[in-house]
Amino acid sequence: MLYLLGMFGMSIFAITGVIATRHKNLDIFSVIFLGSVTALGGGTIRDVILGSYPVYWVADLWFLWVAGFTSLVAFFIVRTLSNRYQLLLYMDALGVALFAITAAEKTLSLGFTASIAVVMGLITAIFGGILRDLLTGSPSLLLSKEMYATPVLIGLSIFVSLDKWLPGFAWAVPVCITITFIFRVAAIYYKLHYPKWLCAQ
Amino acid sequence: MLYLLGMFGMSIFAITGVIATRHKNLDIFSVIFLGSVTALGGGTIRDVILGSYPVYWVADLWFLWVAGFTSLVAFFIVRTLSNRYQLLLYMDALGVALFAITAAEKTLSLGFTASIAVVMGLITAIFGGILRDLLTGSPSLLLSKEMYATPVLIGLSIFVSLDKWLPGFAWAVPVCITITFIFRVAAIYYKLHYPKWLCAQ
Amino acid sequence: MLYLLGMFGMSIFAITGVIATRHKNLDIFSVIFLGSVTALGGGTIRDVILGSYPVYWVADLWFLWVAGFTSLVAFFIVRTLSNRYQLLLYMDALGVALFAITAAEKTLSLGFTASIAVVMGLITAIFGGILRDLLTGSPSLLLSKEMYATPVLIGLSIFVSLDKWLPGFAWAVPVCITITFIFRVAAIYYKLHYPKWLCAQ
Numbered sequence: 261m262l263y264l265l266g267m268f269g270m271s272i273f274a275i276t277g278v279i280a281t282r283h284k285n286l287d288i289f290s291v292i293f294l295g296s297v298t299a300l301g302g303g304t305i306r307d308v309i310l311g312s313y314p315v316y317w318v319a320d321l322w323f324l325w326v327a328g329f330t331s332l333v334a335f336f337i338v339r340t341l342s343n344r345y346q347l348l349l350y351m352d353a354l355g356v357a358l359f360a361i362t363a364a365e366k367t368l369s370l371g372f373t374a375s376i377a378v379v380m381g382l383i384t385a386i387f388g389g390i391l392r393d394l395l396t397g398s399p400s401l402l403l404s405k406e407m408y409a410t411p412v413l414i415g416l417s418i419f420v421s422l423d424k425w426l427p428g429f430a431w432a433v434p435v436c437i438t439i440t441f442i443f444r445v446a447a448i449y450y451k452l453h454y455p456k457w458l459c460a461q
Numbered sequence: 462m463l464y465l466l467g468m469f470g471m472s473i474f475a476i477t478g479v480i481a482t483r484h485k486n487l488d489i490f491s492v493i494f495l496g497s498v499t500a501l502g503g504g505t506i507r508d509v510i511l512g513s514y515p516v517y518w519v520a521d522l523w524f525l526w527v528a529g530f531t532s533l534v535a536f537f538i539v540r541t542l543s544n545r546y547q548l549l550l551y552m553d554a555l556g557v558a559l560f561a562i563t564a565a566e567k568t569l570s571l572g573f574t575a576s577i578a579v580v581m582g583l584i585t586a587i588f589g590g591i592l593r594d595l596l597t598g599s600p601s602l603l604l605s606k607e608m609y610a611t612p613v614l615i616g617l618s619i620f621v622s623l624d625k626w627l628p629g630f631a632w633a634v635p636v637c638i639t640i641t642f643i644f645r646v647a648a649i650y651y652k653l654h655y656p657k658w659l660c661a662q
Numbered sequence: 663m664l665y666l667l668g669m670f671g672m673s674i675f676a677i678t679g680v681i682a683t684r685h686k687n688l689d690i691f692s693v694i695f696l697g698s699v700t701a702l703g704g705g706t707i708r709d710v711i712l713g714s715y716p717v718y719w720v721a722d723l724w725f726l727w728v729a730g731f732t733s734l735v736a737f738f739i740v741r742t743l744s745n746r747y748q749l750l751l752y753m754d755a756l757g758v759a760l761f762a763i764t765a766a767e768k769t770l771s772l773g774f775t776a777s778i779a780v781v782m783g784l785i786t787a788i789f790g791g792i793l794r795d796l797l798t799g800s801p802s803l804l805l806s807k808e809m810y811a812t813p814v815l816i817g818l819s820i821f822v823s824l825d826k827w828l829p830g831f832a833w834a835v836p837v838c839i840t841i842t843f844i845f846r847v848a849a850i851y852y853k854l855h856y857p858k859w860l861c862a863q
Binding site for chain 1: 479482486487488489490491492494495498505509514515516519522525536540595596597598
């Protein structure tokens with residue numbers, strides 16, 4: 261279950277990586293490379309910081325094949341879509357939610373504390389996107405006006421609280437992924453942002 | 462003592478991260494995230510390259526709390542200041558000096574040679590700033606005209622020399638931090654730079 | 663032999679790092695730092711992802727000295743050359759070929775599978791250049807129109823096939839480096855690129 265959710269989040273990120281390469285004249289293999297790096301980057305940073313060797317996609321090649329294959333399929337499909345930036349935003353929201361909560365779950369299962377789990381969830385989710393934006397030369401979504409880090413932080417806080425106070429609750433992972441995703445989608449759709457005095461000036 | 466100096470350097474870097482996000486419409490949580498990544502990034506790269514697990518802020522959560530809290534306070538204070546770019550330059554000079562020498566000390570104490578200590582000092586200090594500049598989309602201070610890497614290299618060379626020839630000298634760390642800082646401040650203030658034939662053309 | 667080829671690839675990358683800093687007013691020590699980071703970056707990422715500690719240049723300081731010394735010499739030589747961008751392209755082609763195949767050979771010798779060897783070869787070769795382009799603020803060669811990832815992928819595929827079907831063939835490494843290099847040089851010289859329908863749109 262958690263395995264499939266992690267695989268799903270990774271595929272979603274691969275697709276956002278492929279979408280972000282539009283209008284760049286990149287050929288199919290470069291696009292697959294960038295899609296796969298986007299897909300695998302966040303979790304790689306998590307595993308390397310935690311010293312959790314072997315890194316997950318080195319231990320289980322299925323992640324590599326799915327990342328590459330999803331990028332290949334996305335390469336042919338995204339060109340047929342209009343309004344790709346909107347799609348990128350919503351896909352990124354889903355990928356970030358999946359990455360954050362599954363990373364926190366993995367961190368807890370390795371025996372680290374709740375604080376480390378929240379931080380690793382944030383790093384995995386946000387750096388996946390930052391890496392994509394750096395490599396494709398796009399403006400970072402983290403720098404966009406709508407709430408980006410906040411939904412992830414809320415979802416992660418609920419997740420580690422549930423893990424502490426309701427340790428037997430089997431639905432914690434999907435529930436918190438849904439909360440994070442809906443919050444971020446609401447932020448995009450209703451342009452939720454903080455009042456001016458809580459923004460950098 | 463070394464612990465407090467490391468904590469101090471990290472806080473200074475957190476502040477530079479917060480200053481560098483000005484005029485970006487970023488909300489408070491994104492700013493705290495960027496400040497903390499700037500604070501913890503250099504040392505994380507050092508620990509990962511040295512294979513020194515667990516990474517320092519995973520082993521000791523105080524670094525994480527101080528990085529986040531300093532970023533929070535800096536978020537409210539920097540907006541009241543004028544001439545923030547000057548402040549960023551001088552804070553960065555102090556952070557770089559603290560990071561370089563404490564990283565070299567940690568590397569030596571892990572049993573690595575003096576050359577590795579100098580290189581890890583350089584990487585820790587300079588990559589902290591590079592990561593900040595990449596994430597906030599600012600021009601890198603390393604590419605500025607005034608001497609940037611040279612003061613760090615001089616301070617580190619004096620530090621490993623002292624460690625070799627005066628192993629009992631308890632003030633090596635603060636003395637070398639001061640030398641590095643003063644040299645870099647002088648470079649900024651007097652616009653010290655190399656003659657043209659020692660610059661890339 | 664493999665050791666010398668790895669050293670050679672690293673020196674070539676150091677030179678490309680120095681070339682990429684042109685017109686930036688950088689002083690000699692910053693240039694040597696950037697050249698050395700370019701030289702050592704790709705292999706460092708490979709070793710960290712594989713968890714192969716100590717990282718190669720920490721274990722063997724010769725890599726560090728050669729990277730620094732090559733950058734120093736390149737600093738004085740590149741200014742005398744005209745048409746440096748062309749030189750950068752061809753040097754990068756050679757560095758990428760050397761990095762890819764020697765990284766794949768190291769990955770195989772650590773006991774990883776052929777797929778991991780291909781992926782680590784790609785990552786080592788391409789991230790060396792990406793790191794250089796990010797740090798010097800240059801447009802990434804991966805985003806150029808001519809085939810970039812494809813020659814590396816072909817060379818790596820031939821290399822792991824030879825390793826499987828002709829395990830005793832002593833010339834696999836130099837032969838595959840040559841194939842990768844010639845293919846990429848042909849891509850630059852004849853402006854080889856994919857038909858439009860195989861490019862991102």
